[in-house]
Amino acid sequence: MPQHAPSPRVCRDCDGFATAAITTGTRYRDGSRATLTIACPACKGTGIIRASRTQEVTV
Secondary structure, rough: OOOOOOOEOOOOOOOOOOEEEEEEEEEOOOEEEEEEEEOOOOOOOEEEOOOOOOOOOOO
């Protein structure tokens, strides 16, 4: 029976799409557009997150 490796947890904030290219509206002389690359702040551009630890709350 084959054993499967556990799949990495996908970031819930970016849903695995860790970076986005946003056009600024400016064009260069060759006709291409100026873009900004933005990384997800939750996973820092990796698209996956580590397993979170559960925090105990005492009342």
